[in-house]
Amino acid sequence: MTIPRTAEVVIIGGGVMGASTAYHLALRGQKNILLLEKEEFFGQGATGRCAGGVRYQFSTEVNVRLSLHSLPMLERFREEIGQDINYRKCGYLFVLTRPKDVRTFRHSLELQQSLGVRTEWLAPDEVRRRLPLMRFEDALAGSFNSEDGLVDPNSVVMGYMGAAQRLGVQALNNVEVTGIQVASGRIAALETSQGTIATRVIVNAAGPWAGLIGQMAGVAVPIEPVRRQLMTTSPLPEVPPDFPFVLDFAQSLYFHREGEGILTGMSNPEEKAGFGQNVDEDFELVNLEAAIARLPCLEKAGLQSHWAGLYEVTPDAHPIYGRTPVGGFYLVAGFSGHGFMHGPISGKLLAECILDGKFQSLDVSMLDLARFQEGRQIREQHVV
Ligand SMILES: Cc1cc2nc3c(=O)[nH]c(=O)nc-3n(C[C@H](O)[C@H](O)[C@H](O)COP(=O)(O)OP(=O)(O)OC[C@H]3O[C@@H](n4cnc5c(N)ncnc54)[C@H](O)[C@@H]3O)c2cc1C
Numbered sequence: 001m002t003i004p005r006t007a008e009v010v011i012i013g014g015g016v017m018g019a020s021t022a023y024h025l026a027l028r029g030q031k032n033i034l035l036l037e038k039e040e041f042f043g044q045g046a047t048g049r050c051a052g053g054v055r056y057q058f059s060t061e062v063n064v065r066l067s068l069h070s071l072p073m074l075e076r077f078r079e080e081i082g083q084d085i086n087y088r089k090c091g092y093l094f095v096l097t098r099p100k101d102v103r104t105f106r107h108s109l110e111l112q113q114s115l116g117v118r119t120e121w122l123a124p125d126e127v128r129r130r131l132p133l134m135r136f137e138d139a140l141a142g143s144f145n146s147e148d149g150l151v152d153p154n155s156v157v158m159g160y161m162g163a164a165q166r167l168g169v170q171a172l173n174n175v176e177v178t179g180i181q182v183a184s185g186r187i188a189a190l191e192t193s194q195g196t197i198a199t200r201v202i203v204n205a206a207g208p209w210a211g212l213i214g215q216m217a218g219v220a221v222p223i224e225p226v227r228r229q230l231m232t233t234s235p236l237p238e239v240p241p242d243f244p245f246v247l248d249f250a251q252s253l254y255f256h257r258e259g260e261g262i263l264t265g266m267s268n269p270e271e272k273a274g275f276g277q278n279v280d281e282d283f284e285l286v287n288l289e290a291a292i293a294r295l296p297c298l299e300k301a302g303l304q305s306h307w308a309g310l311y312e313v314t315p316d317a318h319p320i321y322g323r324t325p326v327g328g329f330y331l332v333a334g335f336s337g338h339g340f341m342h343g344p345i346s347g348k349l350l351a352e353c354i355l356d357g358k359f360q361s362l363d364v365s366m367l368d369l370a371r372f373q374e375g376r377q378i379r380e381q382h383v384v
Helices: 016-027 061-075 077-081 099-114 124-130 153-166 207-216 281-294 296-300 340-356
Strands: 009-012 033-036 092-096 120-122 141-145 170-172 177-183 186-192 195-198 201-204 224-233 245-248 253-258 261-266 303-313 320-323 329-333
Touching (some): 033 153, 120 124, 124 141, 224 281, 281 296
Parallel strands (some): 009 033, 009 201, 201 329
C-alpha cells in the first residue's frame, strides 16, 4: 500500500460519519480526499456494533429535523448509492412506566406532530394489545411511530464507501492517525502509523475516539466513550415478523427481531467511561433477567451472539458539528448512541460546512463545539 504524502481533505474514521462525509464531499466535486481507518475493515467501530435502529421519535426539534432529513435518505439509499440496506419499517414502541416519562414523551409527541411526524399515543391497554407476547402490566402509555425501524449498518458504510471510492476518494485501512501538526493556528499535517501527510483540512469523524483526536490538535472535545452491550438469541418462531422495536424506557431495555430470534440490549446506568469493549457478563445476566420478565418466551431461547461497543457521549446527548478553534479542523462526532441513523444527513452537512462555509440543508449551527463553553447545551431526553 502506498500512502499519499499530501491530501486536500483528510477524514479520520471509517464509520458511518466518515463514509458519508467522504461521499458527500466527493459528490460536491471535492478532489484529493483521503479517508483513514485504523482497523483492518471499515465500520468496525460504533457503527458496526450498533443496533441499527432508525427513528423520528426525539425530544428536541433539531434531532427530529435530523431524522426528517436522514431517514428519507436511507429510504432512497438503494436508488442513489446502488446498495440494498434492508430498511425494515417495523416501528418503534416506547413503553412508558413512570409518570415523569409520560409527561416528557407527551411533550415530545406534540413537538414531533408539529413538525409533521406521525407519532401515535397509545393507552396502556393498546400497548398490551399490540404486544401480546410481552408483560407490561405497569405500562402507563406508549409512543409509537410506524415509520421508525431498522437498517443494516454495515451495508450503509460499505455503500457510502464504495460510492465515495468510485468518485475518486482514497480510503485506506490499517492506518492509524497518531498526531496532528498545527502551525499558526491551523492544520498543517497529520502523522500516521505509515508516515506524515501534509493537509490543510482534517475531519474528525473518529466516533468514540474523537476526544483523543481532538487532543492531538490541542482542541478539547467533550466526548466520552461509554460501553454498551447487546445479545441475540436463537430462533423464536412465536415472535411475529412485524414485531416492533420495543423500548422499556425506564429500564433502558430494548428488543427487536434479529433474523428469526430477538436482539436485546440494556444500558448499564453505572457504566463508567472507558475504551474497553469486552462483554460484561454480570451485566448481561441483569439484561437477560429483565428481558425475560418482559418477554417470557426468551427463556426458551439460546444465546446466539453477544458483543459490546462504545457510545460517544457528549454532555447534552447531541452531536458536535463543524469548525473548531483550529483552522481547518472540523468535527462530526459525539452522537451519543443514536448517530447511525443521522449518518446520511450529517455527512452532507459537513460537506456543506467545509465547501460553502455554512450548513445549507439544515441549520445545525447551534450544535457547535463552542456551545459547551457558552452554556448553550440543549438536552435530548429520549436517550436509550
Ligand atoms: C451497542 C450500541 C447500539 C447502538 N444502537 C444504535 C441504534 O440503534 N441506532 C443508532 O442510530 N445508533 C446506535 N448506536 C450509535 C451509533 O453506533 C453511533 O452513533 C454511530 O455509529 C457513530 O458513527 P461514527 O462514524 O461517528 O463512529 P464509528 O463508527 O466508531 O467510527 C469511527 C471510526 O474511527 C476510527 N478511528 C478512531 N481513531 C482513529 C485513529 N486514530 N486513526 C484512524 N482511525 C481511527 C475507528 O476505528 C472507527 O472505525 C449504537 C451504538 C452502540 C455502541
